[in-house]
Amino acid sequence: MSFPPPEFSQPHPFPVVQDLPPRPDLFMYLDITALALALFLAAWLVLKKRSRFGTVALMFGSIAYFGFWRKGCVCAIGSIQNVTQALFDPGYVLTAAAAAFFLLPLAFTLFFGRVFCAAVCPHGAVQDLLLVKPLKLPAWLSRGLGVLPFLYLGAAVLAAANGGLYLICRYDPFIAIFRTSGPAFMLAAGAAVLVLATVIGRPYCRFLCPYGALLRLLQPLSPRRAQITPTDCDVCTLCRNECPFDTIRQPVPEPSSAERIRGRRRLGLALIAAPLLAIAGGAAGYAMGPLFAQTAREVPLARAVWQAESGTGLVSDPVAADAFIRSGEESQALYDRASALSRRFHHGGIAFGVWFGAVAGLFLIITSRQKFRPIFETDPSDCVACGRCFASCPREQIRIQEARKE
Numbered sequence: 001m002s003f004p005p006p007e008f009s010q011p012h013p014f015p016v017v018q019d020l021p022p023r024p025d026l027f028m029y030l031d032i033t034a035l036a037l038a039l040f041l042a043a044w045l046v047l048k049k050r051s052r053f054g055t056v057a058l059m060f061g062s063i064a065y066f067g068f069w070r071k072g073c074v075c076a077i078g079s080i081q082n083v084t085q086a087l088f089d090p091g092y093v094l095t096a097a098a099a100a101f102f103l104l105p106l107a108f109t110l111f112f113g114r115v116f117c118a119a120v121c122p123h124g125a126v127q128d129l130l131l132v133k134p135l136k137l138p139a140w141l142s143r144g145l146g147v148l149p150f151l152y153l154g155a156a157v158l159a160a161a162n163g164g165l166y167l168i169c170r171y172d173p174f175i176a177i178f179r180t181s182g183p184a185f186m187l188a189a190g191a192a193v194l195v196l197a198t199v200i201g202r203p204y205c206r207f208l209c210p211y212g213a214l215l216r217l218l219q220p221l222s223p224r225r226a227q228i229t230p231t232d233c234d235v236c237t238l239c240r241n242e243c244p245f246d247t248i249r250q251p252v253p254e255p256s257s258a259e260r261i262r263g264r265r266r267l268g269l270a271l272i273a274a275p276l277l278a279i280a281g282g283a284a285g286y287a288m289g290p291l292f293a294q295t296a297r298e299v300p301l302a303r304a305v306w307q308a309e310s311g312t313g314l315v316s317d318p319v320a321a322d323a324f325i326r327s328g329e330e331s332q333a334l335y336d337r338a339s340a341l342s343r344r345f346h347h348g349g350i351a352f353g354v355w356f357g358a359v360a361g362l363f364l365i366i367t368s369r370q371k372f373r374p375i376f377e378t379d380p381s382d383c384v385a386c387g388r389c390f391a392s393c394p395r396e397q398i399r400i401q402e403a404r405k406e
Contacts, residue, residue, distance in 0.1 A: 032100040034065060035120070039108045042115040045387075046226050050396070052387035055118055059125035067122030072178035076101045076121065077211040078169045080153070081160035088161040105211075109218045113225025117205065117215060118385035123174050124205045127197040128386060134201050134244030142246055143367065145207040146382075150359040153210035154352045155292075162344045164295030168210060201244035205384065216381040226378060226385035229395045233375035240376055242392035247382040252373040259370065266368035274361025278354045285353020289346035296345070302338035305331055 038058065045054040066075070074082065074095070079102035086094035105116035117124050137145075156167045169175065173190040176182030196203045205212050219225060228239045228248065240248045255263060293299045304321040307314060309331060315321055324334065378389070390396050 028095070028097045031070060031097055032104075035101060035104055038062060038066075038120045039104060039115060042119045042385075043108060043112040046115050046118050046385045047112060047224055050387065050390045052391055055385075055387045056129070058119035059129055062120050062125050063122045063129075066120070067126065067174070067178045070178075072122065072172070072175050073169075074098050074101055075123070076105050076116065077123065077209060078166065078172065080210060080214075081156055081166045081168055084157050084160040085163075089163070106214065106218060109215050110222055111224065113222045114215050114219050114383065114385050117212065118226070118387070121205075122178070123209070124202055124384065126174070126177075126194070127202045127204060130194055130197045131201055131244055132198045135199050136246060137200070139246070142206075143363070147356075147360060147363060148207050149210055149213035149216075151356050152208060153213045154355045156210055158292055158345070158348045158352045159295040162292075162296060162341060162348055163298075164292070164345075165297075167295065173204065201246075202384065206245065206382070219383070220380040225380070226383055226387070228376060228378060228389045229393045229399070232395060234394060235375060236394060237376070238392040238394070239389040242388050244388070245382065245384060245386070247379040247384070248389065249373060249377050249379055251375055252371060254372050255370050263368070263370045267365065270361070270364040270368040273364055274358070277361040277364075278357035281353035281355070281357025281360070282350045283353065285349035285351070285356075286346055287349075288353075289349040290342065292349050292352070293342045293345040296338075296341045298334060299338045299341055302334050305334060 038061070042055070042058055045051050045058060066072070074097050079098045082094055082098035083102050085092045105120070108115055119125060152168075159165055159167050171186070171189075173186060173193045175190075176186040177190040177194070193204050235251060237250075240250060300317060301320050301324060304315055304317040305324050307316060308318065308321040308325065325331075
């Protein structure tokens with residue numbers, strides 16, 4: 001719904017709309033083709049060639065094309081919202097580009113692991129290339145922050161499903177960088193993330209990216225994903241020292257009988273806590289419904305219009321309220337739509353809270369289990385297939401030399 005612009009007594013410059021115009025169909029299909037080719041190339045470089053050099057070269061290409069040339073839109077991360085809105089809004093038409101950017105990386109992850117994260121996603125690539133002196137975060141902090149992407153994913157789906165803001169696109173710290181323009185606070189956020197990325201490996205990917213949360217769920221199902229070495233492990237720790245993302249798990253000895261008993265107790269407590277967390281999350285999500293409803297434009301608009309018409313004195317958004325009143329539309333119709341949206345967000349908040357509580361419970365269950373591991377292994381969920389560990393592994397170097405002789 002659009003309203004006529006308000007009338008000003010003095011000349012007033014209207015803000016420039018930051019949304020990009022639709023790309024022509026030819027360019028849209030070119031983008032889809034480029035994405036498919038980049039994913040195939042990434043899978044070949046990571047799994048077949050096992051080349052860190054080639055992976056880095058592809059990172060530069062992805063930043064240039066998917067980042068600066070395409071202005072970061074549509075991207076796989078933001079496509080979550082397009083797909084969600086298409087599922088819940090019959091009047092919304094999902095473009096081929098949005099569907100492809102959502103589905104193709106997921107499909108490749110199922111077959112080849114997170115090769116999209118390795119070198120195709122411009123967000124991850126620019127952070128990876130800026131990493132200068134990585135710092136190791138405490139395990140408890142890294143695991144705790146690892147829950148945030150699932151929280152962000154749930155909030156973005158909730159907002160898009162109910163006609164709210166596209167939270168991911170609105171607060172993506174890289175969009176302003178790729179477009180070289182945008183609100184000052186987003187440019188500052190993007191600069192802060194890039195500075196942080198020089199010492200913390202891929203902070204946005206690991207602790208915020210909602211699409212990464214989906215890939216973390218799918219990668220353990222992949223029959224082929226990046227591994228440190230295809231041969232025996234010398235347990236030399238070189239790969240673990242080389243990995244800046246703390247995604248290489250060290251060997252775990254066979255537990256003793258006493259350790260098994262303690263492990264069963266921890267697992268039992270986690271199994272009890274998981275449903276309780278889901279229930280508590282649902283209750284909290286319901287209580288946060290009014291806050292979530294503010295992401296739908298008509299809810300804060302209805303509040304501002306009511307304030308203006310009731311003469312309370314304080315109007316939260318006087319410009320929007322004045323524009324609506326001048327449009328001539330009945331205020332009651334706006335109030336009814338806002339009330340219906342608020343109820344939807346209340347119910348959606350329950351689903352969001354249950355989702356986040358269930359994720360937190362699952363993390364407790366996973367961390368409480370003790371799995372025997374005789375060698376160093378890449379984490380089946382978190383590894384982004386960057387290829388750094390390939391060059392650090394002595395066994396891998398022997399394999400490469402033998403392959404060259406053949």
